[in-house]
Amino acid sequence: MTKPPKKPATAEKRPQQVYTLLVELGRSPDDDLPKGATGAGLLLYATGVDEAEAVREAVAVLKTAGVAPLDVTSYGTLDERLAAGDHIPDEERELMARALNENAVIVAQKTYFTDEAEND
Numbered sequence: 001m002t003k004p005p006k007k008p009a010t011a012e013k014r015p016q017q018v019y020t021l022l023v024e025l026g027r028s029p030d031d032d033l034p035k036g037a038t039g040a041g042l043l044l045y046a047t048g049v050d051e052a053e054a055v056r057e058a059v060a061v062l063k064t065a066g067v068a069p070l071d072v073t074s075y076g077t078l079d080e081r082l083a084a085g086d087h088i089p090d091e092e093r094e095l096m097a098r099a100l101n102e103n104a105v106i107v108a109q110k111t112y113f114t115d116e117a118e119n120d
Contacts, residue, residue: 016017016103018056018096020075023062030066036114039070043109045099052074061105 026038026060027033031041042062049056055072062069075081083086092108099106 013062014049015062016045016049016100017054017077018045018099019051019077020044020074020081021055021058022067023047024071025062026068028066028068032066032090034112036116037112038053039113040067041111042107044105044107045096047099047103058105059080063110080103082093 002099021044023042023044025031025033025042027037027039044058046058046061048057055074059069059072075086076084078088078093095106095108098104100117
């Protein structure tokens with residue numbers, strides 16, 4: 001009698017984490033950036049089992065929205081930011097919790113870039 005085949009060992013499921021990302025956007029034909037903007041910066045929270053996955057997911061969502069991500073800087077997870085001495089206000093923590101609960105990319109802040117000099 002033959003033994004049934006062994007089931008492959010299932011990889012341990014790693015928990016989702018929320019990463020704080022700063023994304024620089026360029027212009028694209030389908031973006032909704034204001035006239036005169038040369039690009040934008042987005043502060044967002046994205047989920048992933050690791051930083052690379054969070055970045056990939058955020059970029060994919062942004063491309064679906066018709067914008068052109070040029071560069072992504074990660075500031076890490078909540079625990080990493082706290083360990084680095086960052087002060088995280090309750091509003092930010094709430095957005096991070098929402099991103100985790102919804103397995104989503106949440107845009108917390110956007111800043112438009114222009115070629116015009118600011119008046120001080």
